[in-house]
Amino acid sequence: MAEGEFEFIARRLRPLAAGTPGALRLLDDAALLDPPEGAQLVLTKDAMVAGVHFLADDPAAQIGQKLLRVNLSDLAAMGAEPIGYLLSIARQRETSEAWLESFCRGLAEDQAEFGIGLLGGDTVSTPGPVTLSLTAIGQVPRGQALLRSTAEEGDDLYVSGTLGDGALGLKVLLGELSLNAAATVFLADRYRRPQPRLALGRALRGLAHAAIDISDGLLADLGHVLEASDLGAEVWADRLPLSLAAREAADAALEAALAGGDDYELLFTVPADRRAKVVRLASELELPLTRIGRLDVMPGLRVLDADGQPIHLDRTGWTHF
């Protein structure tokens, strides 16, 4: 480890760990964590590569926040509450101090927002693109984690928030789609700073049969639930919740909502006799929860239009099942 990396840890990362007792001020080989009583730990790890998972000219503060939030979204999908995280940064010699300062400032803001702290990690040099990896740790009451494999026949299918915004935001940022200024700003922010649905995930414990977060696209992620639960589903395309900004994109909006990915909304299944509870929950959380389909035992996944006719798509999202 070059001297610059010790300094980086001392100057940039130690302040992020200051409020995390188990981080031991990042002075030790590893972090110490007191496991919560009566809980299971939930662990997830996601990596991001510059130019692949984020744009090299994205604001550095938002890159750190996106990395943290996509991991927190995985915790939300299991119904877990976040505890802390570990971070690996592979940075280039050319990575500027200003970039690193902004990256860490973004993390500090999100730590405050989500009530968590840095537990540990490391920093290395790379001749390639900046590569980030984050491990998030959460807790869930024993036996109450939401899984993908426990959906049941007849369950209603719901999503939170609106779909397709992240994928459209990326298109806008890449110059592949041109929209008005308000829509551009809204969609770019949805792409760069997804909102992990932690409060929703907690509330779905004991209410939903199964849950997943939408990172690969609605159809792909629903496919994971169907595969794990050995069920089929129909999805009602005209019910998909679209933001006003997404509607500006016309036809591209439906495609983004079905197969775009980068939504980080929760997709969950609930038995039909609990519909009133879902309506109440949406009101409590001030978050749209939209019923978009139904699970059944017919293998496969059918997307239906407003007349109940199947829509055929040939998108990445379809190839997984």
Place this chain on the structure above:
Amino acid sequence: MAEGEFEFIARRLRPLAAGTPGALRLLDDAALLDPPEGAQLVLTKDAMVAGVHFLADDPAAQIGQKLLRVNLSDLAAMGAEPIGYLLSIARQRETSEAWLESFCRGLAEDQAEFGIGLLGGDTVSTPGPVTLSLTAIGQVPRGQALLRSTAEEGDDLYVSGTLGDGALGLKVLLGELSLNAAATVFLADRYRRPQPRLALGRALRGLAHAAIDISDGLLADLGHVLEASDLGAEVWADRLPLSLAAREAADAALEAALAGGDDYELLFTVPADRRAKVVRLASELELPLTRIGRLDVMPGLRVLDADGQPIHLDRTGWTHF
């Protein structure tokens, strides 16, 4: 995530998680871990970049093993027993199936050797060098973790095994040093497959005052202990344990032992009235434990030759304190 990455997880990673119940067959968003009773969890995360932390033509099986072992070495330094790990792989489009198969086979062998399993992780594409990040999770009885900050004045200073082999192994592999065949093979293996001193770490709980693993070099890592414990030390250069192979390298051996890094031996401090216990432990573990110096309150770190005269070095290892 491209389709190839789902297949990669299913074909290569799922078998590594087959024996880890909390991995949920890698079908869920995150892993579930039942925290052990009466224990604290120990968490560490290290990354490696091709061309920086390993050689692009290193055998793939040994790259996976080295990544796992350097993390297990961090657990050993805290006196922890390993539970499992999460893995991120950023691979190139050109990364061959054979390389990935070998990489995962190496991990499978080490999982069996160390009694752990894969808990989760992800795989992404990168246009840059292969970049790997691993988070290892261990446990330690509550309050018994070995720290860097708890060394005391008058403690004896010990190291396990032999020093400098890893750094010399790298020199041999880079063609910067030419030795006989037996020494070459031995040192290359020490560089590629360090041996995490897990049994030693466990045995040092309640015996050692402080411990660290030597990854950055003896002097650098001792510097971390001194800084954290607010002490100074003297190190007796003629007592440093060198392997027969390292001795072949003559003068380069001492330099490698002091400042080379990549040893993954444990450096630990023990009060002088426990010397007999350390001797007994070395015998039980069949592992050399060598007393190489002493902690005191004089600030700084003094390396002394056989006549007690200070040796002045101008190495990276020296610049940290």
